[in-house]
Amino acid sequence: MKSVIIRPERCVGCMQCMIRCAEAHSQSGVLALAVSESVLAKPRIHIGVGPELRPFPNKCRHCEPAPCQEACMPGAIRSDIAAGLKIVDLNRCIGCGMCGMVCPYFAIRYYPAAQAPGHGQVAIKCDGCFERVARGLEPACVEACVTGALTFGEVNQHMNEGVNRLADAAFGVTA
Amino acid sequence: MRIVVVGLHAAGRNACVWLRRLLPDAEIVGVDPEASPPYARPLISYVLARELSAGQMTVEGPDFWDRLGVRLIPERAAALDPDRKVLTLASGRTEPYDRLLAATGSSPRPAGVGGPAAGDILYFRTRADLERILAACKPGKTAAVLGGGLVGFKLSMGLLAQGMRVELLVTSPQPLSLNVDDHVGSWAAARLARCDGLSLRTGVSVRTMERASGGGYRLLLDSGEELTVDLVAAGKGVLPAAGWLESSGLACAGGLAVDDRLRTAAPDVYAAGDTAVCRDLALDAPQLHAIWPMAVEQGRIAAWNMAGRDCPYPGALSMNAIPLFGRQMVSVGAVNPRLTGGCAGEVFEDRQGRYLKLVFDGTGGRLIGAVGLDAAPRLGELAWAVRRRLARTDIPAHWLRAPETAAPWAARTERLAQSARL
Numbered sequence: 030m031k032s033v034i035i036r037p038e039r040c041v042g043c044m045q046c047m048i049r050c051a052e053a054h055s056q057s058g059v060l061a062l063a064v065s066e067s068v069l070a071k072p073r074i075h076i077g078v079g080p081e082l083r084p085f086p087n088k089c090r091h092c093e094p095a096p097c098q099e100a101c102m103p104g105a106i107r108s109d110i111a112a113g114l115k116i117v118d119l120n121r122c123i124g125c126g127m128c129g130m131v132c133p134y135f136a137i138r139y140y141p142a143a144q145a146p147g148h149g150q151v152a153i154k155c156d157g158c159f160e161r162v163a164r165g166l167e168p169a170c171v172e173a174c175v176t177g178a179l180t181f182g183e184v185n186q187h188m189n190e191g192v193n194r195l196a197d198a199a200f201g202v203t204a
Numbered sequence: 205m206r207i208v209v210v211g212l213h214a215a216g217r218n219a220c221v222w223l224r225r226l227l228p229d230a231e232i233v234g235v236d237p238e239a240s241p242p243y244a245r246p247l248i249s250y251v252l253a254r255e256l257s258a259g260q261m262t263v264e265g266p267d268f269w270d271r272l273g274v275r276l277i278p279e280r281a282a283a284l285d286p287d288r289k290v291l292t293l294a295s296g297r298t299e300p301y302d303r304l305l306a307a308t309g310s311s312p313r314p315a316g317v318g319g320p321a322a323g324d325i326l327y328f329r330t331r332a333d334l335e336r337i338l339a340a341c342k343p344g345k346t347a348a349v350l351g352g353g354l355v356g357f358k359l360s361m362g363l364l365a366q367g368m369r370v371e372l373l374v375t376s377p378q379p380l381s382l383n384v385d386d387h388v389g390s391w392a393a394a395r396l397a398r399c400d401g402l403s404l405r406t407g408v409s410v411r412t413m414e415r416a417s418g419g420g421y422r423l424l425l426d427s428g429e430e431l432t433v434d435l436v437a438a439g440k441g442v443l444p445a446a447g448w449l450e451s452s453g454l455a456c457a458g459g460l461a462v463d464d465r466l467r468t469a470a471p472d473v474y475a476a477g478d479t480a481v482c483r484d485l486a487l488d489a490p491q492l493h494a495i496w497p498m499a500v501e502q503g504r505i506a507a508w509n510m511a512g513r514d515c516p517y518p519g520a521l522s523m524n525a526i527p528l529f530g531r532q533m534v535s536v537g538a539v540n541p542r543l544t545g546g547c548a549g550e551v552f553e554d555r556q557g558r559y560l561k562l563v564f565d566g567t568g569g570r571l572i573g574a575v576g577l578d579a580a581p582r583l584g585e586l587a588w589a590v591r592r593r594l595a596r597t598d599i600p601a602h603w604l605r606a607p608e609t610a611a612p613w614a615a616r617t618e619r620l621a622q623s624a625r626l
Contacts, residue, residue, distance in 0.1 A: 077611030080602050085611035096584075099218065099504065100497045102244040103256075104263040121260070123250055126525025126532055131497050132584035139532055150527065 030113050033157070033168055033179055034187050035086050040076070040178035042084030046170035047072035053158060053169035056143050068143040073136075073155040074170045086178055088170070089136040089155035091115050097128035097137060097154075105152070111159035119144050122151040205230045207510060208291055208301040209274075210281045210448075212239035214496050215477030216307035218503035219510075220274050226511035233299060234274045235281050235291070238330060241266045246496055248334040249355075252362030261331065281308065284452040286470030303472045303510045306449065306460055307503065310442035310478035310494050315350050317438075319412030321421055325350070326437045328359050337437060343367030345434035348423055350410060352379035354526060355439025357392075360402060363437070370402045371431055375409045383524050385539050385549075385561055385575050395529045410436075442494045444479045456481070459492050464516050466506040474510055476502035483519035485591050486537035486572040493520040523587055531557075534583045537573030537590045539563055544573065550596075552607050560607055562586070569596040582607060 048060070055063035055070035063070055074088040095115045098106040105121035106128060108114070117128075119142055129137040129152065137154045145151045158168035166172070171181040180187075207223055209216045212234045223232055243261040250256040269276045280294040284304070291299045312327035326337050337359075341347075347363045349356050352374030360370045372379070378389040379396060396404045409426045413436060416422045420434040444459035454460055454468050460475040462468055462482050468475050477499035484491035493499075498520045508515035523536040538544050539561070546566035553559050560576040571594050574586040589599070603610040 078602065078606065078609050079611035080600065083611075087611065094504075099500050102246050102263075102496060103260065104244075123247070123255065124527060125246075126527070126534060126583075127497055130523050130525045130534065130536070130583045130587065133588050135582055135585050137584075150532075 031162075031181055031183055032091070032113065033088070033171055033181055034184070035088075036178050036180070037083075037085050038178075039176045040084045040086050041176050042076050042078075043175075044076050045173040045175070046074050046086060046179060047076065049169040049173035050074050050155075053161065054156075066143065068141050068148050070143070071138065071140045071153050073153060086170075087134060087136060089115065089132075090134055091155070091157065096131040096133065097152075100127045100131045102127060111157060111162075114157040114159055115154075116156045116159065117152050117154055119151050120146060124150040124152065128152050128154075206233070206300065206302045207231065207304070208233045208235060208299055209305045209307060210235045210291065211305075211307035211309055211445075211477070211479070212236035212242070212269075212276075213245055213307070213309055213477070214499035215309070215480075215503035215506070216305065217242055218500045219305050219307060219476060219507040220269075220272055222504050222507035223511060224272050224274070226507060226513065230511075232272075232274045233277060233301075234269060235277045235279060235293065235299070237278050237280050238332075239276060239278065240269060242268050243331060244496075245330060248328065248331060249358035249362055251334060252328075252337065252359070253365045255365075258334075281448040284449055284454070284473070286452050286454065286473055289472065301472070303474070305503075305506055305510060306446070306468070306473065306475040306479050307477045307499075307506075308445045308448065308479050309499075310492075311445045312438065313441040313443050315410070315438035315440050317350070317410045317413050319414045319424075321413045321415045324415075324421065324436065325413070326435065328355055328437060328439055329442070337363075337435075338366075340435045341366040341368060342434055345369070345420075346371060346432075347435040347437060348373060348410070348421075348431060348433040350436065350438040351440040352376060352404075352406070353382055353439060353441060354380065354524060355441075357439075357528075358526075359437050359439050360396075363435075364399070364401050368401075368435070371433060372396065372402060372404045373408055373410060373425070374404065374406045377407050379404070379406070380533075381542075382540050383535050384533065385544075385563075386541055387551075387559065387561065388533060388535075388575055388577055391577070392528060392533075442478060444481075444492060446479055461490065464518065465509045465514070466502060466517055467509065474506045476506040482517065485519040485521045485593070487543065491520070491522075493522055495522060495524065497523060518591065521587060521590055523583070525583065528577075531578050533575075533577055534579060535573070535575040536583055536587045537563070537571075539573040539575040547572065548596075550604070554608070558608070564596050570594070571596065571599070579607075 050072040051070045052060045077085040079085045103121045105118045110116040167181045171179045241262045242264040247261040282294045283292040346369045348371045349360045378393045410423045412424045423431040446455040449455040459481040462480045478494040505517045525534045548564045550562045558578040560579040563573040565572050
């Protein structure tokens with residue numbers, strides 16, 4: 030199964046992923062129009078600042094079992110919408126804050142959402158761009174990333190690349 | 205193996221889900237008069253506030269227990285004989301068990317009001333309580349809400365949304381005093397004071413309650429004041445619903461004491477949720493945690509241990525998050541000013557009014573709690589930090605400089621970068 034793989038050491042902190050993520054989750058889906066929508070779309074990926082101002086891309090890990098899903102009172106965090114993804118059903122979310130409270134990666138934030146009934150404050154988190162992926166596209170953040178910090182691929186294949194890097198290091202080759 | 209789960213709400217329901225995953229062939233019996241269709245109890249406040257419909261409290265279909273393979277007995281438990289390993293139900297029927305989970309939750313703490321009409325006080329815990337309150341609501345009339353904790357606050361907001369005027373009577377000097385620090389507490393009090401249709405009185409208790417001649421109730425306060433209201437509702441905390449365990453010798457006054465595997469003193473009897481008294485990670489002492497996230501977590505851990513997988517439970521942590529006048533209030537661990545007297549606090553506040561206070565214990569500088577307004581994204585991380593018993597020196601300096609934008613502790617950027625360079 031494909032998933033978004035993050036290599037923080039390659040991130041330069043340009044925040045293009047945040048912009049494209051918000052755009053992809055806006056009503057119009059077009060950046061030029063998204064900025065003037067009445068309820069602004071928010072990014073589901075965030076760049077944190079680490080030691081020595083090093084950027085760190087952070088998003089939902091879609092844990093299994095997921096603490097957020099277990100703690101969700103109205104059963105709004107669902108794993109039956111797309112395989113391997115925990116997706117917030119905005120029709121059920123009440124914005125109570127339980128999921129943000131138990132998320133170990135603080136990947137869940139609370140904003141009003143155009144897609145929520147009454148545009149109320151709801152839990153906003155990565156949905157793996159499941160609709161884009163179903164159309165054969167890559168997740169928006171991956172498409173935006175030019176440095177290779179975010180890639181979309183098979184986890185096992187990524188592991189093989191890691192083994193190759195390890196082999197290089199063992200024979201003194203610096204990448 | 206025959207497993208009996210008594211109480212099928214947050215803890216019991218999650219325990220059943222995990223027991224079925226871990227023990228596909230076990231016979232699981234669920235005992236609860238109110239289990240079907242499964243609903244989330246905390247959502248009653250959202251229904252009262254007209255934010256959800258009554259149907260939206262239901263979180264699973266009516267065939268949930270069948271699909272899970274749990275035989276449902278819609279009855280109350282009456283007694284437990286841990287020596288013979290037999291549970292007696294209210295009807296007198298008996299159910300033998302190999303392993304039993306006590307997850308009967310809690311019931312409202314009596315409001316401590318005297319007088320002939322004290323029995324008419326409405327409590328707010330179950331679907332039936334909600335129906336009683338909704339039936340008693342009369343738009344334009346006045347309701348008295350006793351208790352300024354989270355339940356009292358939710359009750360007040362709900363009754364306002366139902367068109368009633370609310371007299372909020374709080375015994376403590378300020379509302380939410382058990383859940384937040386002075387800063388957030390006084391902010392909440394100031395907002396409540398400006399709330400249309402609500403009048404807040406702090407430092408008062410109701411002494412007696414009697415029926416008024418023209419309908420409604422007359423309340424006599426300990427300040428000497430008298431109030432005439434049409435409905436009296438109370439949210440004064442909860443007590444463990446462990447009455448059925450009295451004859452078993454297991455229940456202590458404050459609930460069922462459990463060890464680090466959620467086992468009680470009797471063999472093969474486990475407890476989880478509001479009934480269980482386990483170690484509080486912030487206070488390092490046994491405590492009852494009547495909150496949803498701890499109940500589901502303990503249900504899972506108890507299920508693992510009941511299934512024979514050794515699964516330690518280091519302890520529980522109080523944590524709360526509620527929307528408060530358009531802002532998100534969060535608290536984790538020990539933040540109650542009464543419990544954190546000798547502790548050091550570090551406060552972060554910005555121009556938008558976002559507020560986060562970290563509480564470190566006085567001796568070792570260990571992080572024991574945090575409270576915030578609009579600081580929700582950091583709460584999961586703070587809860588983990590309290591659980592991991594991190595000290596002030598463990599928290600990266602860059603995080604303390606800019607908690608709003610710092611990378612997560614859990615990410616350990618440096619180590620990730622090191623291994624990636626390999």
